[in-house]
Amino acid sequence: MATLRQQALGIVQARPRVKVTPPSPKISDFFGTNVFGTDQMKQSLAPSVFKKVMEAIDKGSKIDVQTAEEVASAVKTWALSKGVTHYTHWFQPLTGSTAEKHDSFFDAHAGLEKFKGSALVQQEPDASSFPNGGIRSTFEARGYTAWDPSSPIFIFDNTLCIPTIFVSYTGEALDYKTPLLKSLEAINEAAVQICQLFDRNVRKVTPSLGVEQEYFVIDKALFNARPDLVMAGRSVYGHNPARGQQLEDHYFGSIPTRVKDFMVDFEIEAHKLGIPVSTRHNEVAPGQFEVAPVFEEINKAVDHNQLLMDMMDKVAERHGLKVLFHEKPFAGVNGSGKHNNWSLITDTGVNLFQPSNSARENLQFLTFLVATIKAVYDNADLLRASIASAGNDFRLGANEAPPAIISVFLGETLTGVLDELEKNGNIKIEKGDNMYMKLGISKIPEIILDNTDRNRTSPFAFTGNKFEFRAVGSGSNCAGPMSTLNVIVAEALNTMAKDIEKEIEAGKEKKIAIVNVLRKYIKDSKKVRFEGDGYSEEWEKEAAKRGLSNLKATPEALDVYAAKATKEIFERHNVMNALELHARHEIQLENFIMKVQIEARVMGDLALNHVIPTAILYQNKVIQNANGLKGLGLDHSAAVETIKEVSKHVESLKSNVTAMIDARKKLNKEEDVVKRAKGYQKDVKEAYFDKIRYAVDKLELLVDDESWPLVKYREMLFIR
Template sequence: MAHLRFKALDLANNRTRTKVEVSEKISDFFGQDVFGLREMQSLLAPEVYKRVKRAIDGGTKVDAETADAVASAAKSWALTKGATHYTHWFQPLTGSTAEKHDSFFDASSGIEKFKGSALVQQEPDASSFPSGGIRSTFEARGYTAWDPSSPMFIYGVTLCIPTVFVSYNGEALDYKTPLLKAVEAVDKAATNVCQLFDKKVTRVKASLGCEQEYFVIDKALYAARPDLVMGGRTVFGHNPARGQQLDDHYFGSIPPRIYDFMKGFEVEALKLGIPVSTRHNEVAPSQFEVAPLFEDINIASDHNQLLMDVMSKVAERHRLKVLFHEKPFAGLNGTGKHNNWSLITNTGVNLFQPSSSARENLLFLIFFVNTIKAVYENADLLRASVASAGNDHRLGANEAPPAIMSVFIGSQLTAVLDELEKKGNVKVGKGENMYMKLGIDKIPPIIQDNTDRNRTSPFAFTGNKFEFRAVGGNDNSASSMTVLNAIVADQLTDFYEAVQKEIKKGTEKRMAIVAILRKYIKESKAIRFEGDGYSDEWVKEAEKRGLSNIQDTPRALDAYLTEKARKVFNRHAILTDRELEARNEIRWESYIMKIQIESRIMGDLALNHIVPTAIAYQNKLIQNANGLKGLNISNKGVINTIESITGYIETIQTEVYNMIEERKRLNKIEDLRDKAIGYCDDVKMKYFDKIRYAVDKLEMLIDDEDWPLVKYREMLFLR
């Protein structure tokens, strides 16, 4: 194994750059592999194009005649691009995307064919996808159905058709289906609220900008770390003397090999219509970030999944490996996926953008306050939406948002809400300005420049949007965005009904709105926090405020099955009780399997690589000690090292064998929740740190020439 390590280091150190030259302007090739509205308009009859546009904008069903026309145009376009196959591209509950390629070529007729029926619906073999009991293994039927709102694209030589994935009875088996329903719900609720002020608003779109963090290491070094290959993270590894403490990597000069890689995947992403616009070094060595422009939330979610796949494939060309795991290296910052979310009307108004107009600021405050209230009322559900085995390593680790959900809004908006809350019942006389009395007209139009991004806050207002920073780097954004849009839709629905009720009583509309907002501000005040989310004081303060601090995934997932959560999802027809229960079954099972895998990796590396290396090195030291003794030279230091190694070997062997026995016990438990909690408490929490501590201590004691695993200092300073 030590030989493999040094061979991998030689390969990594002798790499030549794979340079990427881009001779064209981005505008010349952006979206060239996308079958979007422009392509449809040029290839479809005007009436057919209008029907497709209505389906995209309004969610109406595409009829068979229209589907045939679109399929024919898409096939012709794809063939000119060199495509030979097509696939329904979907997002099952495995956490990755899925596809089954079918050829355009029909052998019986000898020509390329693609019918509307093949575009609209397919029946992939669904037997191996997780369903949480919705569909038995022998009932393989699962259907993919075209999502017209997300454009088709060419990937390689395949026309990819974004689709939903549902069971025979229409139950959701994917991430996209509930997201589309949640987006529809927030559209309806937000539009109703907007029409209290402007009847021209007929639609509100949820918008998303998804910042993606990631690590990059050399492919040879990756291959020499079995834990990275099998589990996505290093289960062992002593921190290097120099890590991220100097903050010298952050926003620094991008290393040449990484720069070439970035250019490579950006070109491919831009061809696919993914509007990547920002690249930079992140805080930890070998950590980086890519960020796109804002898009419709469904498309942005699809694009993020596609972008991760593109990055992984392009990395192979550069003999690199991209790591999206939330915590690939202990002691260094983890990897997040910051979801910047906002709501935009069809009239072009960002509902989270403060204005110089008092009337518009009242609308801003409605959405601002209702979002805060939604997070307060559903904080545990929002926490559950980002729960995973990987993210548990990251949340609350003094590098990422804590597991306590809170909202940061900045000092200026805090003052605005405080003033609104404390004004009491405002009586407006003839000719008096209610907005001025409440301070609503005083919201600075440049608030976005004055709102600090509190990096310790999981849910922060950043000027004209909310940034949900707790989403894991390897997660599908659709999970958290489904919950966020659902809870905001629910809260806006309650608000609209409350306003209508007051208006029917004879209360003036503006006064009714202000009274309800004041009530919401008071009720949700506990969720607002402006301080250091990493501090021990905040943990104590949050407990006093009644805020949850749920540290692990198995218990966090309980929030999906509460009466409150069921009511939210059922009320807006986003997920049924059965679908919610199935998803929890899948996520508990996924958690169990991931902790199982990590524990097996630890056991294998510890017993088959680390302990034998330690024993061999110990024998060398014993021989040296005997030689020193024969020469009457003090060997106290050598003896102490030998004894330390003995102690760590015994600890490793004892704890690994105990962990194996614990797994055997837990594997007999049938209830998935109980089993997941057992794996969390009695395997991960009980043994992982003990075994790692002993192994990492051995790394510092054993001769560098003998150590079998590639070290952090060797992986993380890639140039």
């Protein structure tokens, strides 16, 4: 009888190609056709209603009941014209994925389709059934979703989706979107006051974001034949194939045909949804790929990234494929990240991180650059906590991804500019002239875009006109890290504004006051700047000398959420209160525990019920062969050695799995969630995962290929 693995491989061989034909040769013909965006609203709403909606989007003003009714009516008409029968409030709870509850437009009592403004604006999902960190008791179920007009309504999977926030009955945020929206207000207010030192016409500053999404693709049949991939999202076992990524021939190589068809298909769906995907390519590891959009306003970009992942998963089904967003689905090859390209844009059209040949604009550029570096230095542990997850721990610092040490890369030119400003800003030259005049008041040194190489080993790198936060995990909701980044930069900008004001009050001319503060901030934050190889052991040693943290495991990284300073900074900017922070701390710890627990259970199940029985059957076969050779007087020493090797690894497997189960049972009695999480890290994951995997992977090499029950790496990674 064929094993499940052999059956799956047979399905792969017989699977037909799914060809895709775009609805039009020009993307512009169908871009945004499933979005109730600005153009659609302009066509279907009365001018006065359209104006109120745009004011809500641009200025955050509230939408009144009558306006909501008008919008709901127009949305219903538009959706019905496209054959849509149901609507949902689409939100992002703290599960990490999106959520939706579908309601029909059809009212059976009235015998017609209805959609009221009240249904558009608000709904009531069960708040106790989503992660809430103790904010809501099980018997206290009320929670609310509320429409976010700043993110467009769209049709997905034949359902009208209304982007919303999700809050508890008592008003605490139970989602990722609410803190993100609040952080946008915080950084807007802080950035505008700095901008007005240079240009009084600036009234609004909006963060922009472009999310590069990495992912793996394997055949669906092979995925279903691996219980660890199904249950845990990653392969807990698997020996490295003879050929992995060492030839470096996959990166930017010719895209496999089946994957290319899948890419074309999901890009069509993405464009219909107004998601501006523009780049596709093979990534470094075999079976790994990347999709990247053009940058957008950050709230919309986050929504689009969450929607994109969901949509990619559904489209993959049509092609008999499975998309893996886990940060490290396969050992021995590169993991996947979600590179967040972040910048700040004024309502006058200026990118605040864009160098210029204008002295005034370059001084402004340096001001925001230095403030961001200072923010990262002051809050490195908080930034590290924002990307912490069980999956990302396998990737960070694994000689393939930015390390857990948070540092900033600027490049040679900018490093030289900041060093010069710091060291020589107050040196007197001939005739008593102040060096400030030489360095930046009359003319800031010219800074050319892309005048330095990129550093892919840096977790937070300046890349020409933006910062690239490379350390975010591929499966994460990037609203969390981006909310944190917005808050810490807002804090730095507010502090900078106060410091500049003090200099001015002390009698300094405005530009000199700015340079004085910049020089101080450059000096104070210098330790966080690093230009070298972030993967190297030397950097770990150097970072330790500088006093920089290296929080390698999620439980210890999350400790910062319990710190007084963290509560103060989030409360000061009205982004999250102490209760909301405590809830997130607890939710993320529980999530870590459950992820490690699931992986441990899968490891134990596969070892005891699949690997060991297969190894013993094979061992018995070898014993029979050895006895036959011995009876014939032939050399059977090789068979004996194989029997001993199999026995050694089976015994190691049994003892370590048993010990891991005992450790889990003991930890499950621990009521303190922090202690339990750290126990799962140290006494389960660190103590047993590698030992158990080592034994299984060795047995994979020993047991004959026909008998091995698990689909092998060489069969999953090289999809064509």
